[in-house]
Amino acid sequence: GQNIDQPTEMTATEGAIVQINCTYQTSGFNGLFWYQQHAGEAPTFLSYNVLDGLEEKGRFSSFLSRSKGYSYLLLKELQMKDSASYLCAGMDSNYQLIWGAGTKLIIKP
Amino acid sequence: GAVVSQHPSWVICKSGTSVKIECRSLDFQATTMFWYRQFPKQSLMLMATSNEGSKATYEQGVEKDKFLINHASLTLSTLTVTSAHPEDSSFYICSATPGLASDEQYFGPGTRLTVT
Numbered sequence: 316g317q318n319i320d321q322p323t324e325m326t327a328t329e330g331a332i333v334q335i336n337c338t339y340q341t342s343g344f345n346g347l348f349w350y351q352q353h354a355g356e357a358p359t360f361l362s363y364n365v366l367d368g369l370e371e372k373g374r375f376s377s378f379l380s381r382s383k384g385y386s387y388l389l390l391k392e393l394q395m396k397d398s399a400s401y402l403c404a405g406m407d408s409n410y411q412l413i414w415g416a417g418t419k420l421i422i423k424p
Numbered sequence: 425g426a427v428v429s430q431h432p433s434w435v436i437c438k439s440g441t442s443v444k445i446e447c448r449s450l451d452f453q454a455t456t457m458f459w460y461r462q463f464p465k466q467s468l469m470l471m472a473t474s475n476e477g478s479k480a481t482y483e484q485g486v487e488k489d490k491f492l493i494n495h496a497s498l499t500l501s502t503l504t505v506t507s508a509h510p511e512d513s514s515f516y517i518c519s520a521t522p523g524l525a526s527d528e529q530y531f532g533p534g535t536r537l538t539v540t
Contacts, residue, residue, distance in 0.1 A: 348528075357517050357531040358468070402467065412529070416467040 317341050319415035321403045326421045327393055335388045335401050335418045343408020347379050347386045350402040352417065358402055361388065390420075398422045426452050428520050430532035437508055437539055445503045445535045447518030453498035454520035458529060459491075462515045474501055508539045 318340045327333040339347065346365035350358035364370055364379035364386060376389040388401055400417040407413060427450040437443050447457060456475050460468040472488075474480035474495035482488045492504040501520075505512055515536050519529040 350531075355515075355534075355536075357534040359531065360528055363528060411470070411473075414467045414469075 317405075317407060317413045319403055319405055319413055321401075321415040321418045323416070324419045324421065326423060327390075329393055329395060329422055329424050331393050332389065332391050333393060333420065335390070335403075335420065337386045337388070337403035337415060339384050339386070339403070339405040339413070339415075341405040341407040341413055344381065345406040345408065345410055347377075348404040348406065348412065349377050349386075349388045350404065352400045352402055354399075361401075393422050395422050395424070426520075426522065426530040428454075428518065428530045428532040430518055430535050432535060433533060434536040435538070437537070439509055439539055440507055442504055442506045443508055443537060445505075445516055445518075445537075447501045447503070447520070447532050449499045449520045449522075449530070452520075452522045452530075454501075454522060455498070456521045457495055457501040458519045458521075459493060459501075459503050460517045460519065462517060462534075468517065471503075505537065508537070510539045513537055513539045 321337045348363050349361040351361050352358040362377035364377050369378045374391045379386045400419050402417045403415040404412040429448045431446045459471045461471050462468050470483050471486045472480040472482045472493050474493050476495050476498050480493040495501040515534050517534040518532045
């Protein structure tokens with residue numbers, strides 16, 4: 316079956332760095348997405364990886380290892396506004412997104 | 425960037441009535457639109473995929489006669505929840521892609537439905 320696993324909740328301190336891990340099992344693979352979702356709002360796109368390696372975009376970076384079925388989202392210089400849920404989603408061979416349950420990130424001052 | 429709007433943003437209706445939710449792509453033509461449902465503290469659940477001018481493809485377990493989807497144009501898709509019940513209360517989110525299904529999905533702001 317298809318499955319996305321990510322931690323339910325993480326806590327970090329303002330100004331610090333946090334890494335949110337995601338493991339995936341999909342039927343075929345057409346990329347790994349990370350979305351940010353604030354409470355009561357729709358998800359917003361953060362990153363897309365389809366090749367192995369690290370993609371850096373400002374304070375956020377995303378890493379993919381296809382051989383390990385593993386990705387992580389790295390958030391640097393954490394700000395209070397980064398408190399949100401982070402959704403990992405894998406795209407299968409039918410171009411359908413398989414969503415994880417999301418990781419709720421709590422930022423403390 | 426690509427913008428997707430939804431209307432209404434929230435709605436309260438009585439059990440047994442029907443509710444229509446609109447999803448519009450404002451600055452691009454959406455070849456494919458997706459409808460999701462999200463219950464509190466849970467992930468997004470894909471309900472159906474619709475392509476302009478053709479019937480929607482529903483996910484397993486989603487009743488197509490209860491959740492009517494119409495994708496009449498390249499900028500508008502509608503989801504009608506027929507004979508709504510309290511268990512249909514949820515956050516309904518649409519997303520749209522301008523090209524192939526592999527393109528990034530642009531999400532609407534969501535519609536919170538409460539059925540009393």
